[in-house]
Amino acid sequence: MSQLLSEQASQQLVNSIVDIAEKIALEKVKQSRKRYLIQKEVMEEYNVTHKVITEWEIMGLRKVKIGKTIRYDRQDIENVIEQMKN
Known part of the structure; x- marks a missing residue:
């Protein structure tokens, strides 16, 4: 060979x-x-849709406005996910 x-x-x-x-x-x-994620990053990283993020917001996920951009705090996302488990 x-x-x-x-x-x-x-x-x-x-x-x-x-x-x-x-x-x-x-x-x-x-x-x-990265602590603060834009919606697209949340969708990609957590493999969720816009609808799921909206549901998380209803459950208490806070939006953080940085400049003109709306972002989500990774710790808040993790807290909402943990809350859903209980």
């Missing part, structure tokens, strides 16, 4: 893939640490 890449090229490819994976993972961690 013939070798497609040299050992050095194979190692460089692996290192590049690992670097990309680490960058993606770090970005995800940064995103998850």
Whole structure:
């Protein structure tokens, strides 16, 4: 069986893939640490619809206006979700 890449090229490819994976993972961690989320981010991160967010608001989820943008505090979201479990 013939070798497609040299050992050095194979190692460089692996290192590049690992670097990309680490960058993606770090970005995800940064995103998850972000305290205030816009509605689209809430929908993506918690896999919910606009309707669910509206229901959460009825249950006590507060909107926070930062500048002209409405955001939701991650801690408030977690509290509402915890409240739904009980």
